[in-house]
Amino acid sequence: MPVLVTGGAGYIGAHAALALVESGERVIVLDDLSTGLRESVPSQAQLVVGDVADQDLVGRLVAEHGIEEILHFAAKIEVPASVANPLYYYEANTLKTRALLEAAVRAGVRRIVFSSTAAVYGEPSQPMMSEDAAPDPINPYGRSKLMSEWMIEDAARAHGLDYVILRYFNVAGADPKGRIGQCTPNATHLVKVACQTALGRRPALDVFGEDYPTPDGTCIRDYIHVSDLADAHLRALEHLRGGGESLVLNCGYGRGASVREVIESVKRASGVDFAVRAAPRRAGDPAALIADATRLRETFAWSPRFADLDAIVSQALAWEARLPDEREKASRAAAG
Ligand SMILES: NC(=O)c1ccc[n+]([C@@H]2O[C@H](COP(=O)([O-])OP(=O)(O)OC[C@H]3O[C@@H](n4cnc5c(N)ncnc54)[C@H](O)[C@@H]3O)[C@@H](O)[C@H]2O)c1
Ligand SMILES: O=c1ccn([C@@H]2O[C@H](COP(=O)(O)OP(=O)(O)O[C@H]3O[C@H](CO)[C@H](O)[C@H](O)[C@H]3O)[C@@H](O)[C@H]2O)c(=O)[nH]1
Secondary structure (H helix, E strand, O other): OOEEEEOOOOHHHHHHHHHHHHOOOOEEEEEOOOOOOHHHOOOOOEEEEOOOOOHHHHHHHHHHHOOOEEEEOOOOOOHHHHHHOHHHHHHHHHHHHHHHHHHHHHHOOOEEEEEEEHHHHOOOOOOEEOOOOOOOOOOHHHHHHHHHHHHHHHHHHHHOOEEEEEEEOEEEOOOOOOOOOOOOOOOOOHHHHHHHHHOOOOOOEEEEOOOOOOOOOOOEEOEEEHHHHHHHHHHHHHHHHOOOOOEEEEEOOOOOEEHHHHHHHHHHHHOOOOOEEEEOOOOOOOOEEEEOOHHHHHHHOOOOOOOOHHHHHHHHHHHHHHOOOHHHHHHHHHOO
C-alpha cells in the first residue's frame, strides 16, 4: 500500500519521498505546487496536484489505493508572513490540517507523521529544549503548528489513529547526490542565503545581531541535514508499523552552531571571502535554540549520517550552484 506524502514537492517532503521510494515504498505525493516544484517529486512517485483540504480528493485517494499512512508536510512556513497575515496561516496550516485529518479518519487511515517545528517552543527557557518543555509559541506560524499537534493528539485518542509528531529544528543541506535541494524563492534561511552570497547572487550577508549572550555574540541554532531528517520519517513509520506508541520528538543533533560559524563554513566550502555586514537583531530570534534529541536517538536507534556543519554546507552550496540565478531569471523575464 502506498504512503501518502502531502507537500512532497517541497523541500523536506521531496527528500522524504525520495528516501521512501529508495527504501522500496510506493509513494503518492499530494501537493498543490503553491511553493513546491513538480521536478522535485521523485520519478518513481505518483504526483497528484491538489489541496490537502479537498476531502473528496483525499477520501478517493485513500479508498482507491488502500492508503493507511500519511506523512503530512504541506504547510506555509514563513514566520514574518504569518505575523503579517495570521488568519491566512491559521487557514493554510490549522484548518487545512483539520480537513485532512477528518477525511483521513473517515477513510480509515491508521498512521500519521506530522511536520512540526521548534517554533512551538517560542522563547526557549533554556538553550537546549526537551519535548517535556511546555510549548509557548510566539508567532502565528508556531501557534498554527501547535494547534495542529493538539488536533492530531485529540483525533488519535478519539479515533484510534497512531502518530509521530516531529519537531524540526533548523533544516539545511541537500540530497548528497545532488538530485534535489531547497528551491524556495526569496529564501531567508541562513545557510541558503550565505550560499547565495558566496555565489555572488546577493551583494552581502547581513548578520542579524552580534550582541547576543553567546560566545561570539551571534545566535546559535541546531542545523540538521535534510536527508537525516528524511531518515527520521522512515524510522517514525517503522516505529508505528511495529506497534510503537504515539510520540512527539525533537529533530536536531543536540549541538549548535553560531551564525559566525555558519558563515566561516560557507567561506571555507566556497573559497570566497564574501561581504558580511552587521545588522540589527531580527524580531523574535532567540539567542540559542538546540534540540535535546535524546528521545529521537534512543527510540528509533537513529544515528545521523551528516551531523557535520561542513558537510551540510558543502552540499547546500553544491545544490545552490546548480540552480539558475534568480536575478538572471527575473531580468530575462523583464526583458521579455
Ligand atoms: N524548512 C524548515 O526549516 C522547517 C522547519 C520546521 C518545520 N518545517 C515544516 O516542514 C514542512 C515542510 O516545509 P518545507 O521547508 O519543505 O516547505 P516547502 O514550502 O518547500 O514545502 C511545502 C509543500 O507543501 C505544498 N503545499 C502547501 N500548502 C498545500 C496545500 N494546501 N495542499 C497541498 N500542498 C500544499 C507546497 O506546494 C510545497 O510543496 C512544513 O510543514 C513546515 O512547517 C520546516
Ligand atoms: O540572512 C540571515 C538569515 C538568518 N540569520 C540568522 O541566522 C539564524 C538562523 O535563521 P534562519 O532564518 O535560518 O532560521 P530560524 O532559526 O529563524 O528558523 C528556523 O527555525 C524555526 C524554529 O525555531 C522555524 O522552524 C523556521 O521555519 C526555521 O526556518 C538566526 O539567528 C538569524 O537571525 C542572519 O543572521 N542572517
